[in-house]
Amino acid sequence: MSETTRAVVLGGSVAGLCAAGVLARHFDEVVVLERDELPEGAEHRRGAPQSRHPHFLLNAGRRAIEQIFPGVEEYACSLGAQVRNPALCTASCGPYGWSARARGEMTMLYTSRITLERALRDKARELPNVIVVEQAIAKGLITDRAANRVCGVRWVGPDTGGDTTIDADLVIDALGRGSKVSDWLGGAGWEQPPVDTLDAKATYSSRWYQAPTGDDRPSEWWWDHLAVMPTADRGSHPLEHDYLSTIFPIEDDRWIVFMGSWGLDMPRTVEDFESRAERVRAPAFPNAIKQAEPTSEVYVTKSTGNKWRRYDLMADPPRSLVSVGDSICAFNPLYGQGMSAAAVTATILDECIRSTTELDEVSAEFLTRQRDYLKIPWSLATARDRGYDHAEGTLAIESSRRRALTGRMSWPAFSFIMRAAAEDSVVEEHFARVFNIEESLADMMRNPKVLARLAIFGVRLALRRTRLPEPLDPLQDPPGADLSQLVGK
Numbered sequence: 001m002s003e004t005t006r007a008v009v010l011g012g013s014v015a016g017l018c019a020a021g022v023l024a025r026h027f028d029e030v031v032v033l034e035r036d037e038l039p040e041g042a043e044h045r046r047g048a049p050q051s052r053h054p055h056f057l058l059n060a061g062r063r064a065i066e067q068i069f070p071g072v073e074e075y076a077c078s079l080g081a082q083v084r085n086p087a088l089c090t091a092s093c094g095p096y097g098w099s100a101r102a103r104g105e106m107t108m109l110y111t112s113r114i115t116l117e118r119a120l121r122d123k124a125r126e127l128p129n130v131i132v133v134e135q136a137i138a139k140g141l142i143t144d145r146a147a148n149r150v151c152g153v154r155w156v157g158p159d160t161g162g163d164t165t166i167d168a169d170l171v172i173d174a175l176g177r178g179s180k181v182s183d184w185l186g187g188a189g190w191e192q193p194p195v196d197t198l199d200a201k202a203t204y205s206s207r208w209y210q211a212p213t214g215d216d217r218p219s220e221w222w223w224d225h226l227a228v229m230p231t232a233d234r235g236s237h238p239l240e241h242d243y244l245s246t247i248f249p250i251e252d253d254r255w256i257v258f259m260g261s262w263g264l265d266m267p268r269t270v271e272d273f274e275s276r277a278e279r280v281r282a283p284a285f286p287n288a289i290k291q292a293e294p295t296s297e298v299y300v301t302k303s304t305g306n307k308w309r310r311y312d313l314m315a316d317p318p319r320s321l322v323s324v325g326d327s328i329c330a331f332n333p334l335y336g337q338g339m340s341a342a343a344v345t346a347t348i349l350d351e352c353i354r355s356t357t358e359l360d361e362v363s364a365e366f367l368t369r370q371r372d373y374l375k376i377p378w379s380l381a382t383a384r385d386r387g388y389d390h391a392e393g394t395l396a397i398e399s400s401r402r403r404a405l406t407g408r409m410s411w412p413a414f415s416f417i418m419r420a421a422a423e424d425s426v427v428e429e430h431f432a433r434v435f436n437i438e439e440s441l442a443d444m445m446r447n448p449k450v451l452a453r454l455a456i457f458g459v460r461l462a463l464r465r466t467r468l469p470e471p472l473d474p475l476q477d478p479p480g481a482d483l484s485q486l487v488g489k
C-alpha cells in the first residue's frame with residue numbers, strides 16, 4: 001500500500017486495541033474512537049463491566065497478542081500477571097470428584113482483565129501512528145450505498161462541539177456486543193445480516209478477595225487456582241452442586257472468586273454469596289474463601305448469550321468495513337474464548353491486508369477467513385449450550401429428546417476426554433488445541449488417532465487400569481501429590 005491511508009477503529013477495548021495494533025503496520029494513521037475516559041492504570045471502566053469477572057487468556061490468544069504487540073506478555077508479567085501450568089497449579093474438581101494432579105503441556109497467563117487491557121493499551125499507545133481519542137462516541141457511518149462502501153464515521157467528542165465526521169479507508173467495528181453497526185447499515189439501505197443466537201442463560205457472580213500469603217497461607221494449599229465443576233449426579237442435590245465455582249488467582253495475591261451457572265439465579269448480595277458458597281459441592285471452596293479478605297461487593301452479569309452477526313451471509317456486505325471481537329461474534333464466556341478469538345482474528349486481518357493488493361478487497365477477504373476461524377470457538381461454545389432445556393435462540397435444539405441427550409452426555413463426555421488427556425499425549429495434544437481454539441471439536445472427534453487413543457483409555461477405565469487414580473470424593477481436600485511421573489511427564 002503506498003498512498004496515505006487512515007483506518008478508524010470504533011471501540012478501544014481488547015478487540016479494538018488488537019485491531020489497532022495490526023492496522024498500525026499498514027495505515028499511515030489509525031484513529032481509535034473510544035467512548036470511555038481511559039484509566040492510566042489497571043482500573044475498571046464503564047464500557048467494559050465484564051472486567052470484574054475472571055478472564056482466561058487461551059494459548060491462541062497469548063500467541064496472537066504477542067504477535068501483535070511483541071513483549072506484551074513480559075510487560076503484563078511486570079504488572080503482576082503470571083504464567084502458570086494450569087494442570088499442575090489447579091485443584092480441579094471435575095463432575096465426578098477431584099482430579100489427580102499431573103503436569104500438562106499447556107501454560108496459561110493468569111491476570112485480571114483490567115491488567116491485561118492496561119498492558120494492551122499501553123503497548124498500543126506506544127505506536128506513533130495510533131491516536132486514541134477518549135470520550136469519543138461513534139454515532140453512525142458515512143456510506144456510499146451505490147459504491148457499496150463505508151467511507152467514514154460520524155462521531156462526537158468532548159472538543160468537537162457536536163457531531164463531526166472522519167473519513168476512513170477502513171472502518172473497524174469493535175463496539176462489543178451492543179454494537180449498532182448493523183442497524184446503521186440497515187438505515188443506510190443495506191439488508192440486515194442474519195444473526196445466529198443461542199443463549200444458555202449463563203450467569204456470573206464474582207467477588208474480589210485478598211488471599212493470605214506467607215505464613216498466613218495454610219500449608220495444605222498447594223494450589224494457586226481452584227475450580228469446581230457442576231456435578232455429574234443426576235439425582236436430587238443442592239442447587240449449588242450445579243455451579244461452576246472458581247478461585248481465580250490474579251496479580252498482587254488477589255483472587256476473583258466466581259460462581260457461575262447455566263440458567264440458575266446467582267447470588268447478588270454478600271450474604272447470599274457467602275451462604276451459597278458454603279453449599280458448593282467441594283468444601284475446600286468455601287473453606288478457602290473464609291480465610292481471605294473480601295475487597296469488593298458482588299458483581300453479577302447475565303450478558304452472556306452466544307451471538308454471531310453473519311455479515312458473511314449478506315448478499316453484498318459493504319466494502320471497507322470489518323467487525324471484530326464481540327461486535328461480530330460473542331460467546332458464552334464460560335468457555336473463555338472471546339479475547340483470544342478477537343486477538344487471533346486481528347492477526348488474520350493483518351494477513352489479509354498483507355496478501356491483498358487492493359485495500360478495497362480486504363473486507364471481503366477478511367470476512368471469509370474470519371468466518372472459517374470463528375467456526376472453531378463457535379462450535380465449542382454452542383455444542384454444550386445446546387443441551388440446556390432453557391437455552392433460547394435460533395440454534396436451540398427443538399427436539400426435547402435430542403436436547404436431553406446432548407445435555408446428559410456433555411459433562412460426562414468432557415470429563416472422560418479430560419481424564420484421557422491427562423494420561424495420553426495424543427489426546428492431550430488435540431484436546432489442548434480444541435480448548436485453545438486452534439482445532440475444532442469436530443476435527444478432533446474425526447481424527448482416527450484420537451479415537452483409537454480414547455478407545456484404549458475407555459478400556460483401561462473399564463478395567464480400572466488407568467495410570468492416574470480415580471477422581472477423589474469432593475468432600476475431601478484436593479489431592480496435592482504430583483503424579484506427573486506416572487504419566488511420563
Ligand SMILES: Cc1cc2nc3c(=O)[nH]c(=O)nc-3n(C[C@H](O)[C@H](O)[C@H](O)COP(=O)(O)OP(=O)(O)OC[C@H]3O[C@@H](n4cnc5c(N)ncnc54)[C@H](O)[C@@H]3O)c2cc1C
Nearest residue numbers: 011013014015035047050055056138176325326333338339
Ligand atoms: C462475564 C464475562 C466473562 C468473560 N470471560 C472471558 C474469558 O474468560 N476469556 C475471554 O477471552 N473472554 C471473556 N469474556 C469476553 C471478553 O470480555 C470479550 O470477548 C472481549 O472483551 C472482547 O470484547 P470487545 O473488545 O469486542 O468488546 P468490549 O470489551 O465490549 O468493548 C467494546 C468497547 O467499545 C466501547 N464503545 C461502546 N459503544 C461505543 C461508541 N458508540 N463509541 C465509542 N466506543 C464505544 C466501549 O466503551 C468498550 O470499550 C468475558 C465476557 C464476559 C461478559
